[in-house]
Amino acid sequence: MQKIIFYVVVLLCLVVTKIQAQETFEQRAKVIAENIENITREEKKILKDKVDVINTQLENKSITREEADKMKIEAATFHAKRIEERVAFEESRLNTLIKEKVDGKIQEASADSVTSKRVSIIEVRYRKGNGNGKRKEVIEKRTTSQLVLAGGVNNLVTGGAVANSKFRYWGSHFYEFGLTFNTRIMKNNNLLHAKYGMSLVYNNLRAVDNQYFVKNNDQTELVTSSTWLSESRLRNIQLIFPAHLEFDFTPKKVNEKGETRFRTHRSGRIGIGGYIGANLQTRQFLEYQRDGFEVEEKQKSNFNTNGFVYGLSAYVGYRSTSLYLKYDLNPLFKNNSADQNNISLGLRFDLN
Structure with missing residues (x-):
């Protein structure tokens, strides 16, 4: 599971486009991608803080090396599960969005609006x-x-x-x-x-x-x-x-x-x-x-x-x-x- 989360984090951290929620398919999809990126960032930050506390306890010799390693593994497993659960909700939103796109329920962005809001290396x-x-x-x-x-x-x-x-x-x-x-x-x-x-x-x-x-x-x-x-x-x-x-x-x-x-x-x-x-x-x-x-x-x-x-x-x-x-x-x-x-x-x- 940790390996999977590592690859997900690597993939999603590359997607750094800042967008706002709109009614077009492209913009709504990007909002979902940004939500997934924020989820991984938040959980990684909390996990890092926990590891820092564990390392401090280890330096103060209030816990042993074996106890510290066990606590780190438990913390990493917990936050990997959290990422999986929270990302699953965004995946369901994306599934609904794609179905709406196929059914023609979402308007297309005009050429001008797409051009003006495009964030890429053109x-x-x-x-x-x-x-x-x-x-x-x-x-x-x-x-x-x-x-x-x-x-x-x-x-x-x-x-x-x-x-x-x-x-x-x-x-x-x-x-x-x-x-x-x-x-x-x-x-x-x-x-x-x-x-x-x-x-x-x-x-x-x-x-x-x-x-x-x-x-x-x-x-x-x-x-x-x-x-x-x-x-x-x-x-x-x-x-x-x-x-x-x-x-x-x-x-x-x-x-x-x-x-x-x-x-x-x-x-x-x-x-x-x-x-x-x-x-x-x-x-x-x-x-x-x-x-x-x-x-x-x-x-x-x-x-x-x-x-x-x-x-x-x-x-x-x-x-x-x-x-x-x-x-x-x-x-x-x-x-x-x-x-x-x-x-x-x-x-x-x-x-x-």
């Missing part, structure tokens, strides 16, 4: 006053950064096909939160971009026919439960490092002085590439009734899943919204007789 020449009446030319870098949010359906390809799956097609979901950098490859042409970064991915699989996963030595099998399961879900959390070659069809703009400005994410875009990463955690969630009580069972195990992850991905869309496809080239489980590869399809939002 390569563009402009003139800026320096306070003494003179104006100097500033040339910014040609690399931009984007917050990536994605979500959709998730399933397993078995025997080269996703048909007749043992997992719910609309009930199995994936979510991705990431940060990417977009670098224009050619100096005087806006078509080709290198897009790279890192993402935290949640892949969920919900079994059908009242089944759940059981680890049987080096095999992981679906078995039928003797008790009716109202919920049966396997969740894998991955940290991946994607890289894409992006074709951005945004036309260049020439101002009244003949200066060329290269813009991004203003027209159609196509991205082709892949990713590598690691599976950080696997858990199974079961819900059922026993003796008139609702029981929620959480099972933590590796379930023989592959620790190393790699695959192919692509997206095609317009402006910040794209249709997104990911496919793991390595099987989900290490030693099963039949290879089962994870596949995800959904919407992706690259927010400047």
Whole structure:
């Protein structure tokens, strides 16, 4: 768990954009990202204060080294749990936001408002006053950064096909939160971009026919439960490092002085590439009734899943919204007789 929180903190601490809550999808999504960042910052600060107190007690010899180490581990575990619980609430907000976006309940930001509120490293020449009446030319870098949010359906390809799956097609979901950098490859042409970064991915699989996963030595099998399961879900959390070659069809703009400005994410875009990463955690969630009580069972195990992850991905869309496809080239489980590869399809939002 501490390793997972470390990667989450590293990822989210990179997202430092200050925004205000508005009615557009992009701005509301950024508010959620900022909330997640504040959660991790607050919990880390409290944990640091506790560790400082423990170190003081250790220096005063009021506790032993073994007691100090134990107290630090307990404090770190407590705040890791706190981060997980508080971030889970923000994830539910993001899930609702994406559904509203898909249903068309959220207005699009106008081109002018997006441009005026964009916080990124856009390569563009402009003139800026320096306070003494003179104006100097500033040339910014040609690399931009984007917050990536994605979500959709998730399933397993078995025997080269996703048909007749043992997992719910609309009930199995994936979510991705990431940060990417977009670098224009050619100096005087806006078509080709290198897009790279890192993402935290949640892949969920919900079994059908009242089944759940059981680890049987080096095999992981679906078995039928003797008790009716109202919920049966396997969740894998991955940290991946994607890289894409992006074709951005945004036309260049020439101002009244003949200066060329290269813009991004203003027209159609196509991205082709892949990713590598690691599976950080696997858990199974079961819900059922026993003796008139609702029981929620959480099972933590590796379930023989592959620790190393790699695959192919692509997206095609317009402006910040794209249709997104990911496919793991390595099987989900290490030693099963039949290879089962994870596949995800959904919407992706690259927010400047």
